[in-house]
Amino acid sequence: MNNILKFAIVLLLVNLVAASILAGVYGITRPKIEAQKRLAQEEALREVMPGSIGDKLEPVEEEGRVKYWQVFKAQASRPVAYIFVAKKYGYSSVIESMVGMKKDGTITGVRILSQNETPGLGAKMIEIISSRTLVSVIKGIFSKDKRPEKEAHPYFTEQFKGLNVKRIEISEGSVQAITGATISSRAVVDSIRERGLEILNAK
Amino acid sequence: MKKLLQEFSKGVFAENPTFRLALGLCPTLAVSTSVINGFGMGVAATFVIVGSNVIVSAIRNLIPGKIRIPCFIVIIATFVTIVELMMKAYFPVLSNSLGIFVPLIVVNCIVLGRAEAFASRHGMVKSVFDGLGMGVGFTIALVIISSIRELLGNGTVLGLIVAKGFEPALLFILAPGALLIIGLLIGLVNYVSER
Numbered sequence: 001m002n003n004i005l006k007f008a009i010v011l012l013l014v015n016l017v018a019a020s021i022l023a024g025v026y027g028i029t030r031p032k033i034e035a036q037k038r039l040a041q042e043e044a045l046r047e048v049m050p051g052s053i054g055d056k057l058e059p060v061e062e063e064g065r066v067k068y069w070q071v072f073k074a075q076a077s078r079p080v081a082y083i084f085v086a087k088k089y090g091y092s093s094v095i096e097s098m099v100g101m102k103k104d105g106t107i108t109g110v111r112i113l114s115q116n117e118t119p120g121l122g123a124k125m126i127e128i129i130s131s132r133t134l135v136s137v138i139k140g141i142f143s144k145d146k147r148p149e150k151e152a153h154p155y156f157t158e159q160f161k162g163l164n165v166k167r168i169e170i171s172e173g174s175v176q177a178i179t180g181a182t183i184s185s186r187a188v189v190d191s192i193r194e195r196g197l198e199i200l201n202a203k
Numbered sequence: 204m205k206k207l208l209q210e211f212s213k214g215v216f217a218e219n220p221t222f223r224l225a226l227g228l229c230p231t232l233a234v235s236t237s238v239i240n241g242f243g244m245g246v247a248a249t250f251v252i253v254g255s256n257v258i259v260s261a262i263r264n265l266i267p268g269k270i271r272i273p274c275f276i277v278i279i280a281t282f283v284t285i286v287e288l289m290m291k292a293y294f295p296v297l298s299n300s301l302g303i304f305v306p307l308i309v310v311n312c313i314v315l316g317r318a319e320a321f322a323s324r325h326g327m328v329k330s331v332f333d334g335l336g337m338g339v340g341f342t343i344a345l346v347i348i349s350s351i352r353e354l355l356g357n358g359t360v361l362g363l364i365v366a367k368g369f370e371p372a373l374l375f376i377l378a379p380g381a382l383l384i385i386g387l388l389i390g391l392v393n394y395v396s397e398r
Contacts, residue, residue, distance in 0.1 A: 003269075006267065007269065007270045007274075010265075010266060010267060010270060010274070011273060011274065011277075014266075014277050014278070015277055018277050018278065018280075018281040021281060021285075022281060022284055022285070025284075025285050025288055025289075026288060029288040029289060029292040031289070032292035032293070033288070033291045035279060035293045036291065036292065039391045040295065118377075119236060119376045119377065120356065120371075120376045120377065121356070121371040121373070134368075135397060137363055170290050
């Protein structure tokens with residue numbers, strides 16, 4: 001009986017100390033973590049809708065959850081564009097992408113928010129082809145020419161720019177699928193088309 | 204001093220957690236797809252091992268033997284959560300790519316293994332060196348495995364293309380490739396150490 005009480009008190013003390021330390025660390029890191037999250041979201045918005053900084057974003061809600069955002073230019077009463085999140089099950093995971101779309105359906109940008117597809121196949125949808133090789137980097141250390149590398153975007157989602165959601169499909173001239181990952185590529189295209197049409201038709 | 208260095212170097216060579224003890228293979232398989240991931244995981248695990256070793260060794264005489272394991276786990280989980288929060292706050296990219304494997308350091312058997320087998324029986328200074336050695340050994344193993352996998356499976360080192368026109372073998376990025384590489388490396392280490 002005595003032992004059980006002793007064990008309980010020791011465990012209680014250990015947990016108490018651990019919990020208070022964690023509470024302290026959480027308090028210190030929380031504002032930083034939230035800032036990082038905001039930064040990531042702002043970056044995603046900027047990427048899918050270049051030139052939208054300063055425009056008003058208004059969330060459209062349905063059943064208490066944000067369905068999509070309407071983008072208003074200053075003083076305009078009708079939205080000029082929409083930003084929405086499309087998701088669909090791909091090959092091994094739900095692929096979520098953020099899409100910017102003008103009111104006529106033209107896509108201004110696509111960014112994959114989350115996916116867990118096969119590395120080396122479906123996961124290539126977020127791959128950025130680096131133009132830098134090991135040799136060129138080593139050469140670069142010794143040369144005086146220090147031009148910064150221009151910002152690169154994943155080649156798969158780059159293809160969507162300027163296409164219309166009503167007509168996107170996996171085909172030549174529209175969106176080229178990733179080699180060996182037709183199912184993942186199709187899931188992205190289908191999810192964006194379905195969601196985009198839904199929003200355009202809802203008006 | 205010599206004794207302390209011995210505690211350190213045994214984790215790197217004679218008792219390397221990955222190559223000699225074959226501990227913690229699950230996170231090794233999962234994160235060693237790129238050198239940056241491997242190194243980040245190694246550093247995070249080293250911090251946890253050293254931290255938990257210090258605390259476990261400091262309170263080893265206060266904890267009744269029968270409830271030592273739950274106490275160790277609480278201590279380890281505390282350090283892992285600190286690492287996770289810090290990573291999210293200061294290295295969001297790394298934290299995204301390591302994903303679930305950072306919280307899973309809690310159940311990494313190297314950490315509990317060192318707390319149970321070493322820190323609960325030795326002094327604090329010795330435990331620090333033991334933890335550092337094990338952590339460095341784990342990190343070195345991860346970097347070796349991940350550089351081979353990244354080079355063969357993706358054609359890059361640290362995200363830089365090694366040679367244009369080299370067609371990477373996808374197998375090495377996937378789990379079977381990791382098993383192959385780890386098996387061959389353990390074989391090589393055994394072969395060398397037996398001679």
